[in-house]
Amino acid sequence: MMSATILYIEDNEQNLYLITFLLENKGFRVCAARDGREGIESAARLLPDLILLDIQLPLMDCYEVARRLRDNPRLNRIPIVAVTSYAMAGDREKAIASGCDGYIEKPINPETFVQEVQRYLPYGKGGEEAP
Numbered sequence: 001m002m003s004a005t006i007l008y009i010e011d012n013e014q015n016l017y018l019i020t021f022l023l024e025n026k027g028f029r030v031c032a033a034r035d036g037r038e039g040i041e042s043a044a045r046l047l048p049d050l051i052l053l054d055i056q057l058p059l060m061d062c063y064e065v066a067r068r069l070r071d072n073p074r075l076n077r078i079p080i081v082a083v084t085s086y087a088m089a090g091d092r093e094k095a096i097a098s099g100c101d102g103y104i105e106k107p108i109n110p111e112t113f114v115q116e117v118q119r120y121l122p123y124g125k126g127g128e129e130a131p
């Protein structure tokens, strides 16, 4: 299995730490961006296999980030998975409408998180240690 690169756009240090830990532990490469603008620049530079997108970001909201990624012909086929808050049901529909492929609810379940991410990756792409 080829090791996948995941770009995680997240401003919260605790979420960044936990999710990076979980993914790296399974052999994924993780790159972080702290806001939408940095995220779009990083996506263009890295061409990651998947983008994890926090729903609440400073400067540019995540729906705008998703729309801009979808409007970019070089980036518009990269799966985008929103990381949404369980309490905010409307966020999930807005995330899909703005171009995200799916969402994972916060608080995340550390036992199943990596498997949930894996579902959105192309066949044969995953962590180095994945079966």
Ligand code: MN
Residues within 6 Å of the ligand: 010, 011, 012, 054, 055, 056, 057, 058
């Ligand atoms: Mn946030």
